[in-house]
Amino acid sequence: MDVALLHGLLLLLILPVLLYRYCATFHYFCKVTFFNLWVLAMATLLSPFAAIRGRCVENMKLLCAAIRPLKHLYGIKIEVLGAEHLNLKEPYVIVCNHQASLDLMGMVEVIPKRCVPIAKKELLYMGTVGWACWLSGIIFIDRQRTGDAIDVISQTAETIRRENLRVWIFPEGTRNQSRSMLPFKRGAFHLAVQAQVPIFPIVISPYWDFFSSKEKKFTPGTFTIRVLPRIETRGLSPKDVPELTETVRKTMVDVFSEMSSNPCRDWPAELPLLPSTGATKGTDGVWHDEDTTGTSD
Numbered sequence: 001m002d003v004a005l006l007h008g009l010l011l012l013l014i015l016p017v018l019l020y021r022y023c024a025t026f027h028y029f030c031k032v033t034f035f036n037l038w039v040l041a042m043a044t045l046l047s048p049f050a051a052i053r054g055r056c057v058e059n060m061k062l063l064c065a066a067i068r069p070l071k072h073l074y075g076i077k078i079e080v081l082g083a084e085h086l087n088l089k090e091p092y093v094i095v096c097n098h099q100a101s102l103d104l105m106g107m108v109e110v111i112p113k114r115c116v117p118i119a120k121k122e123l124l125y126m127g128t129v130g131w132a133c134w135l136s137g138i139i140f141i142d143r144q145r146t147g148d149a150i151d152v153i154s155q156t157a158e159t160i161r162r163e164n165l166r167v168w169i170f171p172e173g174t175r176n177q178s179r180s181m182l183p184f185k186r187g188a189f190h191l192a193v194q195a196q197v198p199i200f201p202i203v204i205s206p207y208w209d210f211f212s213s214k215e216k217k218f219t220p221g222t223f224t225i226r227v228l229p230r231i232e233t234r235g236l237s238p239k240d241v242p243e244l245t246e247t248v249r250k251t252m253v254d255v256f257s258e259m260s261s262n263p264c265r266d267w268p269a270e271l272p273l274l275p276s277t278g279a280t281k282g283t284d285g286v287w288h289d290e291d292t293t294g295t296s297d
């Protein structure tokens, strides 16, 4: 009886190990659960320290430091190209494609100082995770209430200039693992135009090789983050937003396709970008290059 019990116990111990080793779906769920538990645990541990400082963007540093070890735990290599573009003293808006929660791992590799993401308000209700996000100055929007979301974005346009902040937005508005990008929401572009600050597009290469929530795949792997040159919005008005949105999306989709078809990551140092670096749109509707000397750190 005792031996049978022992065998049962051993099997109970070994079974998860075997499942983890040989069942891809179980492996996937374990890794995703660990990711969420890690975030929850870190938020719980760090929120009291962040609370001492109160709600402030400096707490983003704590949040980022807590997420950074995850890439080592998952065996994920992240390559960042073009990070130097972000060395601007002035405020700006970052727009980035959004494939999965794993984007957090890439985001913390490249996010500049004094930068806050815009997030769906549902995150706010995730216990200590919401608390940590709020304490770090993350801006919440209700995607179901466009009017309210627009108000928040308009206030943000004033805040980023007043407090010299950067804002990180996922303009697809939701996670997307398709072969291209979803149509872009216009909030990020209204924000940049209203604040008259530049936009930096960031493209994260596809995770297909190592991660797919549909196929329940999560293995070690590599991805690349490409920071594209800035796109000026000075002189643009709200009527230019639809075209600006489409131009930026097309640029990002082109880079994403390039990254998808070149898994060896053998990209040219500078990809052609429309509009080009430091371009502004003149009254004639044409994008003009301008001198950006002295704007970088």
Ligand SMILES: CCCCCCCCCCCCCCCC(=O)SCCNC(=O)CCNC(=O)[C@H](O)C(C)(C)COP(=O)(O)OP(=O)(O)OC[C@H]1O[C@@H](n2cnc3c(N)ncnc32)[C@H](O)[C@@H]1OP(=O)(O)O
Residues within 6 Å of the ligand: 039, 042, 043, 046, 047, 062, 063, 066, 067, 098, 104, 117, 118, 119, 120, 129, 132, 133, 138, 141, 142, 143, 146, 149, 150, 153, 154, 169, 170, 171, 172, 173, 174, 184, 185, 186, 187, 188, 190, 191, 241, 242
């Ligand atoms: C210590 C450890 C802790 C760990 C802690 C870990 C967690 C750490 C998390 C950090 C990371 C967060 C990551 C979160 C990731 C997301 O939560 S993604 C989801 C949230 N993000 C978004 O939704 C993207 C931003 N959304 C937008 O920009 C959308 O435009 C809005 C404002 C929500 C409106 O949405 P919509 O109505 O569906 O779409 P849209 O067609 O764009 O707009 C409708 C109309 O309003 C106009 N409009 C839009 N915005 C404006 C505006 N600002 N002014 C004037 N008109 C506007 C549009 O132009 C359009 O009008 P027309 O041009 O058609 O005439």
Ligand SMILES: CCCCCCCC/C=C\CCCCCCCC(=O)OC[C@@H](O)COP(=O)(O)O
Residues within 6 Å of the ligand: 035, 036, 037, 039, 040, 098, 100, 101, 102, 104, 120, 125, 126, 127, 128, 129, 170, 173, 174, 175
């Ligand atoms: C008292 C309640 C306690 C609840 C505790 C919940 C614990 C949850 C723990 C960890 C959550 C980790 C969240 C990481 C968030 C990463 C950002 C993200 O990817 O958000 C999704 C959002 O972009 C788009 O959402 P949808 O694709 O539209 O959906």
